[in-house]
Each structure stands twice: as structure tokens, then as C-alpha cells.
Amino acid sequence: MSQPVNRVVLAYSGGLDTSVILKWLQQTYGCEVVTFTADLGQGEELEPARAKAEMMGVRPEHIFIDDLREEFVRDYVFPMLRSNALYEGLYLLGTSIARPLIAKRQIEIARAVGADAVSHGATGKGNDQVRFELGYYALAPDIRVIAPWREWDLTSRTALIQFAEQHQIPVPKDKRGESPFSTDANILHTSSEGKVLEDPWEEVPDYVYSRTINPEDAPNTPETITIDFERGDAVAVNGEGLSPASLLAKLNDLGRAHGIGRLDLVENRFVGMKSRGMYETPGGTILHLAHRGIEQITLDRGAAHLKDELAPRYAELIYNGFWFSPEREMLQAAIDHSQAKVSGTVRLKLYKGAAHIIGRRSPNSLYSEKVVTFEDDAGAYDQRDAEGFIRLNALRLRLLGRRDGR
Numbered sequence: 163m164s165q166p167v168n169r170v171v172l173a174y175s176g177g178l179d180t181s182v183i184l185k186w187l188q189q190t191y192g193c194e195v196v197t198f199t200a201d202l203g204q205g206e207e208l209e210p211a212r213a214k215a216e217m218m219g220v221r222p223e224h225i226f227i228d229d230l231r232e233e234f235v236r237d238y239v240f241p242m243l244r245s246n247a248l249y250e251g252l253y254l255l256g257t258s259i260a261r262p263l264i265a266k267r268q269i270e271i272a273r274a275v276g277a278d279a280v281s282h283g284a285t286g287k288g289n290d291q292v293r294f295e296l297g298y299y300a301l302a303p304d305i306r307v308i309a310p311w312r313e314w315d316l317t318s319r320t321a322l323i324q325f326a327e328q329h330q331i332p333v334p335k336d337k338r339g340e341s342p343f344s345t346d347a348n349i350l351h352t353s354s355e356g357k358v359l360e361d362p363w364e365e366v367p368d369y370v371y372s373r374t375i376n377p378e379d380a381p382n383t384p385e386t387i388t389i390d391f392e393r394g395d396a397v398a399v400n401g402e403g404l405s406p407a408s409l410l411a412k413l414n415d416l417g418r419a420h421g422i423g424r425l426d427l428v429e430n431r432f433v434g435m436k437s438r439g440m441y442e443t444p445g446g447t448i449l450h451l452a453h454r455g456i457e458q459i460t461l462d463r464g465a466a467h468l469k470d471e472l473a474p475r476y477a478e479l480i481y482n483g484f485w486f487s488p489e490r491e492m493l494q495a496a497i498d499h500s501q502a503k504v505s506g507t508v509r510l511k512l513y514k515g516a517a518h519i520i521g522r523r524s525p526n527s528l529y530s531e532k533v534v535t536f537e538d539d540a541g542a543y544d545q546r547d548a549e550g551f552i553r554l555n556a557l558r559l560r561l562l563g564r565r566d567g568r
Contacts, residue, residue: 167193170279170308171272173264173294174199176211178333180283182322183310184218185329187281191308196224196275200264203231203349203407218331226271230263231349235406238263238485239350243449244394244504245497246457246469247477252427254443254450255480256351261290262485265297272305279306286312289432293483300486343370349410351423351443362428362438373414373442377421377515384513386520387416389452391508394501396449410445417444420512432482448510448517455508455519459527465500472496 170187174180174197187195197215199208208227215225238259249255268280280298284290291309298305316322319341326333342358352373359366368376390398397403399412417423423444431437457466472493479490506524510517532542562568 165306167191167279167306167308169194169196169275169277170281170306171196171198171268171275171277172281173268173283174211174215175283176208176214178322178326178331181214181218181331182316182325183281183283184215184220185331186310186314186316186325187308188219190314191279193279194224195220196226196271196277198226198228198264198268198271200267201227201229201231202234202260202263203411204347206347214332224275228267230267231407232405234260234263235349235410239410239446240395240406241494241498242476242480243446243453244501245476245493246450246454246473247480248450248473249477249481250427250429251474252425253429253441253477253481254351254425254446255477256348256441256443256446257346257353258289258293258481258483259350259485260348261293261483262297265294266301269298269301269305272302279308281308281310284309284311287433287435289481289483292432293485296483297486345372347372349407349414350446351441353439353441355437355439359438359440366426366440370440371424371442374418374421374424374444377424380419380421380514384511385416385420386509386511388507388509389413389449390506391453391456392505394453394498394504396452410449413445413448415445416512417448417517420517421515422512422517423447424515448512451517451519452508452510453504455510455522456506456524457504459522459529460504460506460524461500462528469497469500 170191170193172180172184172187172195174184176199184195184197187193197211197220199211201208212225212227216222242255242259247255249258271277272280282291282294284294286309291312295307295309298307316325323333325331343354344356346353354370358364359370388400389396390401395406396409399409404412423442423446425441425443426438427441428436428438457469461469476490476493476497479485479487479493484490503526505526506522508519509521511520530542532539
């Protein structure tokens with residue numbers, strides 16, 4: 163420890179790990195701990211975290227439990243969905259996109275209470291330590307970061323429980339045995355990894371899933387819905403206008419009922435290893451498909467194809483923790499510019515684990531039945547023009563062919 167820490171803001175869930183961290187910070191650094199618990203729609207009762215923090219000596223005015231659901235969806239999830247970002251072509255980045263908001267709010271609280279450090283409960287093997295800390299340093303370059311998992315010698319679940327018992331920290335009964343897997347949840351998704359999921363050959367057990375029913379057990383009758391978009395953002399479901407968080411929650415319910423949004427993925431972590439995770443993103447999966455559907459008729463080919471080239475880079479930046487980087491902001495500006503005319507309605511059919519686009523319409527549509535029809539187009543398209551188009555595009559190929567004797 164190069165310099166004393168007087169006050170630290172801890173990202174606190176109220177669970178075993180962060181409760182141990184709270185006490186460890188008080189003991190190891192002799193500092194005052196301020197707790198911050200973010201409500202991102204994870205579906206858990208958060209008030210017990212307040213009582214637990216008070217029991218462990220945190221002053222009531224230094225316990226922050228903030229409802230960030232609307233900000234999360236409006237300012238983080240929706241901008242990401244505008245980009246059509248998928249990490250490694252599949253992952254909708256549900257955990258990754260939550261970290262910059264948590265980091266931002268932690269720094270805001272640190273400034274408000276005069277803290278000189280922040281702390282998190284991410285381990286030294288995962289991506290989250292990178293995401294949190296890149297966010298901290300981007301917003302507060304001189305902040306002190308304390309990462310207990312990289313400092314302490316509590317290297318096992320048994321050691322954590324022993325520490326908790328020694329310091330009268332309540333240990334829930336379900337934490338005393340070896341947890342079969344770990345989870346992270348917010349309004350966008352639930353991720354599960356570790357233990358029973360570590361063998362990539364073994365199928366994910368049914369009991370791991372919490373956000374979706376088994377597609378095999380989903381209704382035998384499809385459900386048709388509509389989603390309205392304005393400038394690239396969803397604003398209504400089945401004609402009912404909803405706030406960003408309420409809209410995503412509505413689609414989560416629909417996706418859950420039809421078993422939509424399950425993903426079994428072996429991904430490449432930023433820190434270098436491969437990991438196997440199971441993700442459930444019911445509403446996000448529907449929104450991603452619907453957004454691509456409205457873009458199909460409102461985006462010009464050049465803009466659409468350029469977006470598809472930018473999306474993997476954008477996804478990688480979010481996954482690796484660079485939300486507050488200038489390159490992400492530059493990409494966001496280009497993506498948002500492309501969404502000016504992305505308004506209209508998409509109709510989807512939900513059925514047994516999948517969402518299918520069955521219709522789309524927009525006042526800004528570039529689709530012309532008159533031009534594309536197989537019937538008489540009344541002069542809208544002169545098919546003879548295609549000959550010159552083809553010959554010009556073939557010119558370099560013909561020159562190459564003559565040179566190379568093809």
C-alpha cells in the first residue's frame with residue numbers, strides 16, 4: 163500500500179463475496195467503506211443489502227442503492243442495439259454493457275462523498291476487472307483502485323466462508339455448499355458459467371436456465387407481435403408506447419414464454435483464455451432481430467454494409483471494456499447518424515425458441531415494389547442498362563484473364 167486510503171466506494175451486491183470484501187477493506191486498509199448497489203433489473207430484492215451494510219458498520223448516508231434501469235436501457239443497451247453488435251458473431255453483450263454504467267455511477271458517488279478509492283469484486287481471471295477499471299480510469303484518471311481478489315489470500319469458497327464466520331458475516335445456506343455455477347443478471351440478460359458448465363462437450367442442464375422456458379415446452383401456437391421504431395430505437399410493442407426499460411421488460415416476458423434467447427457459447431476472454439458460458443437474452447434477441455428487420459427497408463446498401471463492417475469492432479470494444487474510449491464514441495456517432503430514417507414497424511412471429519420476421523413497413527422505406535416486381539414495371543427499370551453495368555464491372559476481370567491466359 164503506497165498511500166493510505168481514507169474512504170473507498172465498493173460495488174456491493176450484498177452477497178457473500180462483496181460482504182467479505184467490505185469487511186476485508188475495513189480491516190486491511192483501516193478505511194471507511196461506502197457501498198453502492200445498482201438496480202439494473204436483475205430481479206432481486208436489493209433492500210437486504212442495505213441492512214447488511216448497516217450491520218457491518220457502514221453509515222446509513224453512505225449506503226447507495228440506485229435504480230438505474232431506465233438509464234441502463236436508454237443510454238447503454240439501446241445505443242448498442244442500434245449498432246447490431248454481436249461479440250464473436252453471437253453474444254449480445256449483456257454483462258459487458260452493464261459495467262460502464264456501474265463504473266460511472268461509482269465514480270460519481272466517490273466524488274460526492276470525497277472518496278479516494280473505488281473497489282469491485284471481480285476476480286483476477288475474468289473480463290469484469292478490466293471493464294470496471296478501464297471505466298474508472300477513463301472517468302477519474304487519478305482514482306485509486308482496490309481489487310481484493312488480486313491482493314488477498316482468500317483463494318477458495320471455503321476460505322471466504324471461514325472469514326465470514328470469523329467476523330459474524332451472515333452466510334446464506336445456499337452458499338455453504340459448492341455452487342454448481344455462477345450467474346450475473348440484469349434486465350437485458352442472465353449469464354451462467356463455471357463448475358457444471360466448464361466441460362464444453364456436456365449439454366447445459368435444464369436447472370441452469372432461469373429466464374426462458376425450454377423451447378420444447380413452449381406453446382404450440384405461434385404468437386405474432388409488432389415493434390415500432392423511431393430513429394433506430396424501439397418505442398412500442400403491439401402499438402403500446404413504453405419507456406425503454408418497460409419495453410425491454412415486456413419483450414423479456416414474451417421471449418421467456420416462447421423459450422427465445424438461449425445461447426451456449428465458448429468465447430475468447432480479453433485476458434486470454436477461452437470460457438464456456440450460457441446466456442439468456444429473451445427480449446434482447448427479439449429486439450436485435452427486429453432492428454435488423456426495420457433497417458432492411460430503411461438503410462441504403464452502402465450504409466447497411468458499412469454498419470455490418472463496423473459492428474464487430476464496436477462489439478469488441480464493449481466486450482473489452484472500452485465504452486468510454488474515443489474510438490467507441492466515434493463509431494457511435496457514425497451509427498447514430500445512420501439511424502435518422504430507421505423508423506417504422508416490424509411484425510414478428512414468436513414460436514418455440516425463435517423469433518421470425520414476417521413483415522416490415524416504414525414511411526422511409528427504400529423498397530419499391532414497382533422497381534423490383536417480376537411483372538410489368540411500366541418503365542421503372544430498363545433491363546438493357548444491366549448490360550453496360552456488367553461489362554464495366556467485368557473489364558478488370560477480362561484484362562486479368564487475357565494476361566493470365568485463362
